[in-house]
Amino acid sequence: MRYRKLGGSGLNVSVIGLGSWLTYGTATEAETAEACIRRAYELGVNFFDTANAYNRGAAEEVMGRVLADYPRESCVIATKVYFPMGEGPNDRGLSRKHIMEQCEASLRRLGTDYIDLYQCHRYDPETPLEETLRALDDLQAQGKILYAGVSEWSAAQIADAVGIADRLGLRKLVSNQPIYNMLVRYIEKEVVPVSLREGIGQVVFSPLAQGILSGKYKPGSPIPAESRASDERTNLWIKSYLRDDVLSCVEKLVRLAEETGCTPTQFALAWVLGRPGISSAIVGASRTAQVEENAAAADLNLSADVLKKADAILEELRGFLPIW
Numbered sequence: 504m505r506y507r508k509l510g511g512s513g514l515n516v517s518v519i520g521l522g523s524w525l526t527y528g529t530a531t532e533a534e535t536a537e538a539c540i541r542r543a544y545e546l547g548v549n550f551f552d553t554a555n556a557y558n559r560g561a562a563e564e565v566m567g568r569v570l571a572d573y574p575r576e577s578c579v580i581a582t583k584v585y586f587p588m589g590e591g592p593n594d595r596g597l598s599r600k601h602i603m604e605q606c607e608a609s610l611r612r613l614g615t616d617y618i619d620l621y622q623c624h625r626y627d628p629e630t631p632l633e634e635t636l637r638a639l640d641d642l643q644a645q646g647k648i649l650y651a652g653v654s655e656w657s658a659a660q661i662a663d664a665v666g667i668a669d670r671l672g673l674r675k676l677v678s679n680q681p682i683y684n685m686l687v688r689y690i691e692k693e694v695v696p697v698s699l700r701e702g703i704g705q706v707v708f709s710p711l712a713q714g715i716l717s718g719k720y721k722p723g724s725p726i727p728a729e730s731r732a733s734d735e736r737t738n739l740w741i742k743s744y745l746r747d748d749v750l751s752c753v754e755k756l757v758r759l760a761e762e763t764g765c766t767p768t769q770f771a772l773a774w775v776l777g778r779p780g781i782s783s784a785i786v787g788a789s790r791t792a793q794v795e796e797n798a799a800a801a802d803l804n805l806s807a808d809v810l811k812k813a814d815a816i817l818e819e820l821r822g823f824l825p826i827w
Contacts, residue, residue: 504517504518504519504546504547504548504549504798504801505517505518505801505802506518506549507704507781507782507783508704508782509620509650509677509678509704509706509782509783510677510678510698510702510703510704510782511675511677511701511702511703511704512650512677512702512704514579514619514620514649514650514677515549515579516549516550516579516706516782516783517547517548517549517550517579517783517801518776518781518782518783518784518801519548519550519772519783519784519786519797519798519800519801520548520550520551520552520581520706520783520784520785520786521539521540521543521548521550521551521552521785521786521787521788521794522551522552522553522708522785522786522787523536523551523552523553523554523557523562523565523566523787524554524557524562524708524787533565535789535790536565536569537565537568537569538791539788539789539790539791539793539794540565540566540569540570541569541572542791542794542795543788543794543798544570544573544577544578546794546795546798547798547801548794548798549577549578549579550579550581550706550783550785551566551570551578551579551580551581552581552582552680552706552708552785553566553580553581553582553583553613554582554583554584554586554622554624555582555583555584555586555588555605555608555609555612556583556585556586556587556588556624559588560588560608560609560612563582563609563612563613564612564613566580566613567580567612567613567614567615568614570613571614571615575615575616578619579619579620580613580615580618580619580620581618581619581620581621581622581652581706582609582613582618582620582621582622583621583622583623583624583654583680584597584601584602584605584606584609584621584622584623584624585597585623585624585625585627586624586625588605588608596627596629596630597623597626597627597630597634597635597638598627598630598634598635598638599634599635599637599638602635602638602639602642603638603641603642606618606621606642606647606648607647609621610647616646616647617646617647617648617649618647618648618649619648619649619650620648620649620650620651620652620677620678621639621642621648621650621651621652622651622652622653622654622678622680623635623639623651623652623653623654623656624654624655625654625655625656626653626655626656626657626660632660632663632664632667633667633671636664636667636668636671636673637671637673639651639673639674640668640673640674643674650677650678651674651676651677652676652677652678652679652680652703652706653676653678653679653680654679654680654681654708655679655680655681655682656679656694657693657694658693658694658696658697658698661676661679661694661697661698661701661703662697662701664676665701665703675701675702675703676703677702677703677704678703678704678705678706678782679694679698679703679704679705679706680705680706680707680708680785681694681705681707681708682707682708682709683705683707683708683709683710683775683778683781684707684709684710684711684712684716684771684775685712685716685756685771685774685775685813685817686712686715686716686744686749686752686753686817686820686823687709687712687823690705691778695778695779695780698780699779699780704780704781704782704783705780705781705782706782706783706784706785707775707781707783707784707785708785710771710772710775710784710785710786711768711771711772711786712744712771713741713744714741715741715744715745715749715750715753716753716756716767716768716770716771717766717767717768717771718753718754718756718757718760718767720744720745720750720753721750721754722747722750722751722754723747748819748820749820749823752816752817752819752820753767755816756770756771756813756816756817759809759812759813759816763805763809765800765803766796768793768796768797768800769796769797769799769800769803770800770803770805772784772786772797772800772803773800773803773804773805774805774810774813776800776801777804777805777810
């Protein structure tokens with residue numbers, strides 16, 4: 504496993520991180536989820552990402568229970584706040600009240616005294632940004648979180664946050680968690696340049712495009728049984744990828760990966776990790792074999808010639824954006 508600094512901070516995170524969005528506490532049985540976490544740790548993964556909203560805290564509970572078996576200092580635990588956690592008017596968003604209350608709730612579910620990386624799961628236009636940043640800064644001063652980040656914020660929102668933090672003398676954000684993969688590249692235009700300038704690292708989710716880049720889905724063919732796309736509990740975000748033009752492009756990428764001597768999954772992860780500003784790629788896993796395959800991508804470097812061929816293929820889908 505390789506490690507990189509999280510943005511301009513001193514924190515080292517594994518280039519492959521393990522997430523729990525569609526798996527732990529939801530579709531994947533607890534025993535299988537625990538096996539995946541343990542195998543990831545054995546392979547050197549130290550970055551474990553979850554959120555309070557993932558099955559209303561169940562994912563945090565699973566992750567916290569397993570990671571409790573390892574030295575706390577060996578793990579970088581990340582979670583998030585923003586989405587509704589109740590029916591009340593203050594049970595959502597990025598107000599000081601919601602942030603403070605949900606941090607305490609996440610700490611209880613994770614079974615830990617502190618969260619390494621606490622992330623604003625989305626931008627909250629209904630709360631003053633200064634209020635949100637002061638709350639995050641206070642949590643850092645209290646030692647309840649060590650670093651703060653965001654997820655799916657625009658370049659302008661990130662720049663505004665940096666400016667306010669500078670003006671008020673607050674601790675800076677260190678990360679952004681956007682969707683990013685070979686098919687979805689919107690962050691390259693504005694988000695990455697601003698983040699590089701301000702020392703904010705990208706810890707990207709969906710680097711395999713919901714499994715589309717594994718090559719398991721074929722144009723004009725039925726959806727494979729027992730795949731994510733066939734499961735009504737987890738296939739909402741994958742449907743917009745299931746177009747023949749997308750799948751035909753992926754078939755070409757699969758052939759290029761085979762020529763390169765790696766699996767399509769490893770090829771897709773290596774491509775992401777080779778892009779500017781990427782600190783870590785967060786993958787999901789429902790089997791330990793997937794964890795092993797993903798972790799092996801950490802040591803894979805794609806040649807300039809291979810990257811040029813990949814870019815030529817991807818040009819066919821320039822501007823593609825799925826629903827997520």
